[in-house]
């Protein structure tokens with residue numbers, strides 16, 4: 001078995017040069033429906049990437065053997081989307097809407113992404129936080145169709161072989177993988193295999209927000225067990241029924257998975273998502289310079305909140321050095337955010353990192369982190385341990401009273417931790433307090449938008465991890481900003497992947513954050529908005545991707561020929577959810593295949609030679625003699 005042999009080469013012990021050997025730039029084409037229709041043309045109705053449903057023209061129905069399988073009327077995509085929207089609205093509960101959208105995505109990703117992109121405000125809270133959190137909690141109960149891949153210890157030595165089973169897209173190419181081990185899903189804790197909802201949700205955003213092609217995305221759970229007693233006893237739980245693996249088994253399993261992926265798909269970008277902090281930092285450190293990867297909770301969140309923080313500081317109108325920021329939560333996200341604020345202050349204001357760090361007061365479940373606290377401080381917290389405070393301060397209100405912060409940032413997963421008294425205290429310290437309750441989903445948020453705007457009499461500068469509805473104070477309506485990594489990871493990932501970067505460097509992340517911060521207009525800032533409107537997410541992502549590619553070139557990480565106009569190249573390579581125009585044709589080998597007048601290739605971005613090679617596929621455009 002070739003796959004097995006490859007996997008055996010891929011398990012730990014393989015020399016490191018596996019990672020560093022040059023990866024070829026490959027061309028991906030979507031002209032493969034031909035393979036599919038040769039087997040059974042009418043099967044196209046059940047393929048999410050090619051299905052057009054009632055939009056198949058009469059000619060197409062004829063040639064694809066669909067005649068009689070659909071109602072007589074050929075519909076436009078606009079009408080189909082209108083129908084889907086009505087159906088979506090007819091579902092009352094967020095979970096029912098989630099299930100509806102999942103089934104729509106299974107039927108047609110073109111329709112799904114049209115609906116999502118045209119109704120971002122309504123659909124994002126369903127496919128993403130907060131509803132995706134509930135979807136994870138109910139994953140076993142609501143499980144319907146296979147989606148994504150699962151790897152557990154029984155697959156040790158065979159992961160490469162299992163990856164070869166991933167053929168639902170018929171492209172044999174994966175551009176992006178979002179992988180979790182389910183150990184820290186949002187603020188909901190260890191959900192084991194039920195965490196699959198998160199990679200699925202994140203990848204929907206990669207497609208909608210940045211334009212990765214949906215057929216080249218792969219959601220993954222590495223099932224390393226769960227310590228969630230309730231799940232282990234739940235009949236509907238779909239994961240392995242054992243406690244979480246010890247490190248001796250855990251790391252080799254993850255390592256084999258990563259090596260098998262880069263071995264099979266040399267250009268793939270791998271995003272680590274929702275790994276608990278006992279592994280998240282170590283995994284990132286181990287792989288960040290070896291493969292194209294990043295950790296969204298540490299680095300993506302860091303970049304987003306750093307951007308929002310930079311804009312919030314403009315609104316505060318205080319000297320930068322006078323800020324004191326208390327973090328509730330010093331885990332993956334908390335430390336990631338502090339690190340990225342430091343990086344951005346260095347980039348934009350040339351403030352040394354050591355100096356910037358002094359702005360932060362980190363609080364974890366044991367209280368304020370000080371150098372004298374005495375517990376075994378995790379290495380990732382050490383740079384932020386306070387040396388100037390020696391007494392132990394456990395309670396957040398006491399920390400606030402002691403430190404007199406200008407801002408509080410919540411990344412603790414602790415609902416209501418920013419209570420009325422704390423917000424009130426913040427308002428007494430400073431004119432415009434920065435209040436960022438960033439934990440997800442909504443029910444874990446450290447406070448609500450209503451609370452923050454009401455108590456601060458609308459003076460606070462606010463951002464939350466999950467969306468809150470507008471808040472009316474007196475005559476004024478405030479639109480709470482959403483400080484969520486979804487603003488960064490799509491553009492960061494797309495840029496890094498498109499230029500075939502060797503790695504996702506610190507510099508690339510810092511410019512992504514700077515680009516996001518710079519995309520807020522003065523007018524938006526004046527209205528208290530610290531992020532650009534989410535409706536513009538495609539433009540936002542394109543600009544972020546452009547900045548990331550520029551930086552990748554500057555650092556020598558990019559492995560494509562430099563395009564003349566990077567922004568245009570990015571935009572041209574973004575997937576647009578539109579139907580293909582299937583025309584019957586004859587290929588060189590005489591078999592019926594589908595040509596396409598309007599296929600958007602996921603080609604290697606700038607390599608003209610390869611794009612021309614793609615043109616060969618268009619041979620299939622010649623019409624069949626006597627065809628319709």
Ligand SMILES: NC(=O)C1=CN([C@@H]2O[C@H](COP(=O)(O)OP(=O)(O)OC[C@H]3O[C@@H](n4cnc5c(N)ncnc54)[C@H](O)[C@@H]3O)[C@@H](O)[C@H]2O)C=CC1
Nearest residue numbers: 186187329330331332333364365412413439440465484485
């Ligand atoms: N808005 C966004 O884009 C993002 C939000 N998050 C949210 O941040 C939260 C934390 O995520 P991670 O940092 O990855 O988790 P983590 O488990 O690495 O860190 C949690 C931190 O909170 C602290 N903590 C827990 N209970 C506490 C208490 N009662 N008082 C004080 N501190 C307490 C822990 O000691 C730890 O330092 C989650 O709710 C997650 O949804 C995470 C990533 C992105």
Ligand SMILES: CC(=O)C(=O)O
Nearest residue numbers: 186187274297440485
């Ligand atoms: C948004 C996100 O990545 C989280 O809450 O973990």
Ligand SMILES: [Mg+2]
Nearest residue numbers: 186273274297
């Ligand atoms: Mg996350």
